[in-house]
Amino acid sequence: MSGPLRLLPGEGGSLPALPRQRKGNRGRPSWAADPIDELAERLMEPVSAAVHPYEVAALLESDGLTGGQISTRYGRPGLFTLAADLYARVPRHYPEPPPATDPWRPDSLRCAVRGLVFALPGLAYVLGSGLLEGARAVTGLVAAGLVAWAWNQALSHRAHLRLAAGAGAAHRTLRLGAPAGALAASATGLVLAGPGEAGAFAVGQSCYLAAATVLLVLGRERTLLLALLPVAAGAAATLWWRPPAAVAVAALLATVCLAILAAAHGVRAPGPVPAGGAPGLSASLPYGLFGLAAGVLAMLTGATDPYAVVVLTLSMGFAEWLLYRYRGLAVAALRASTEPRGFALRAGRALVLCLGAYVALLAAGALLTGTGAAPLLGLGAVLWTALLLQAFGVAWPPAAVCLTTAAAEAAAPAAGLTAGLAQPLCRTVAALVLLYLACRILGRPTAHR
Incomplete structure (x- = not known):
């Protein structure tokens, strides 16, 4: 034969265009191409x-x-x-699916705003420092803050659970829980600080934290940022002159009142509340205990190095951004993996990458402020890994580790250990335990369903 051999479709070089089959029912000659x-x-x-x-x-x-x-x-x-013949002749080739969107893509602007609303309340202590004199005032303020942190952490979890049943259920939880938490924290502050300026400051702090929790659960970070403007402006003024006590009190009260009004407005609509179906109150208990432990660890850090707490507070927005980033990387790892071991390695790599980025930011902050790096980096690693586990519904292990760490650090002086030794040691051990738990738990594909 003088012509080229007929190849199967998809093999060899390009073939000349074939003429269209003529219409009709005439049979084809035996020598014609199939x-x-x-x-x-x-x-x-x-x-x-x-x-x-x-x-x-x-x-x-x-x-x-x-x-x-x-x-x-x-x-x-x-x-x-005919279909079976065609199926056998054509090699299988399955096209790759189009790239899927990242369902956990972080909103950078929202994370930045949340970072600001986490950091700006610290300016209230700069503005109202003249109202906090004596050890009793500081004790009352710290105790009220610990009660508020624990309560509001549990309340936030409870409200998010109720959001699944509808906005009305979440609003009802916040309407009942936020005032109760503010009352408990205020009572603690008044008992320990006593009536007077320090006690009033503790009450204002408790009310603000309750209102801020409501607004953050409802996703109204920008409203909370606007409420913080009076305190931010008053604190900025201290760079040039010392505001009178009346001006400082007015700015503090303005922020507290604006936050309370915004929170009350956010939950004003009752909406339908479904009966039953919500987990018991015990489901939120580990989140409250974690809030208490985190508050104790921050308090112990601030007692020896206040700038470390400032750096930690300023880093919260980036920490939240990294939590979203990890979840996006984990979803990408699921799509790219064909067996469990490969996914575990990719998920572990994403975890180390995100945790390393956060620790690097804290290290840069410690370098700029001249604060001790080891306690700050340990605390940051503990809190970020614990929050990551909580984001996946793993609540008791991080709460237990953080409570144990806080108790060990608080008891260290009685054992003759200084804070400079006890804090890095306890926090390093806690961070390694949490990192191990995170790798074990989040290395399973089922954890990311």
């Missing part, structure tokens, strides 16, 4: 993506082939025989 090859070439892309000959049969039927055409033109007894 028209099934022409059909396979025309339908190569959809046939190559088929996973069963039945898909090819449906494709041919939708193409308008009749039984007469199949028998006379292609020499096959029926549709399914």
Whole structure:
């Protein structure tokens, strides 16, 4: 034969265009090229993506082939025989799916705003420092803050659970829980600080924290940022002159009142509240205990190095951004993995990457402020890893580790250990334990469902 050999579709070089099959029912000569090859070439892309000959049969039927055409033109007894022949001739080729969007893509602007609303309340202590004189005042303020942190952490978790049942259920939880938490924290501050300026400051702090919790649960960070403007402006003024006590009190009261009014406005609509279906109150207990432990650890850090707490507070926005980033990387790891071990390695790599980025930021902050790096980096690693586990519904292990760490640091002086030794030691051990738990738990594909 003088012409080139006829190749199967998809093999060898490009083939010359074949003439269209003439219409009619005349049989083809025995020496003519097999028209099934022409059909396979025309339908190569959809046939190559088929996973069963039945898909090819449906494709041919939708193409308008009749039984007469199949028998006379292609020499096959029926549709399914022709489909099986086509399926066998065309190599399988499954196109890659289009790149999926990241469902956990972080909102950088929102994280930045949340970072600001976490950091700006610290300016209230700069503005109201003249109202806090004596050890009793500081004790009352710290105790009220610890009660508020624990309560509001549990309340936040409870409200988010109720959001699944509707906004009305979450609003009801916040309407009842936020005032109760503010009352408990205020009472603690008044008992320990006593009536007077320090006690009033503790009450204002408790009310603000309760209102801020409501606004953060409702996703109204910008409203909270606006409420913080009086305190921010008053604290900025202290760079040039010392505001009188009346001006400082007015700025503090303005922020507290604005936050309370915004929170009350946010939960004003009652909405339908479904009966039952919510987890028990004990489900939020570990979140409250974690809030208490985190508050104690921050208090112990601030007692020896206040600038470390400032750096930690300023880093909270980036910490939240990294939590979202890890979840996005974990979803990408799920899509790229074909077996559990490969996913575990990719998830572990993402965890180390995100935790390393956060620790690097804290190290830069410690370098700029001249604060002790070891206690700050340890505390940051503990809190970020614990928050990551909580984001996946793992509540008791991080709460237990943080409570144990806080208790060990608080008892260290009685054992003759200084804070400079006890804090890095306890926090390093806690961070390693939490990192191990995170790798074990989050290395399972089922944890990311």
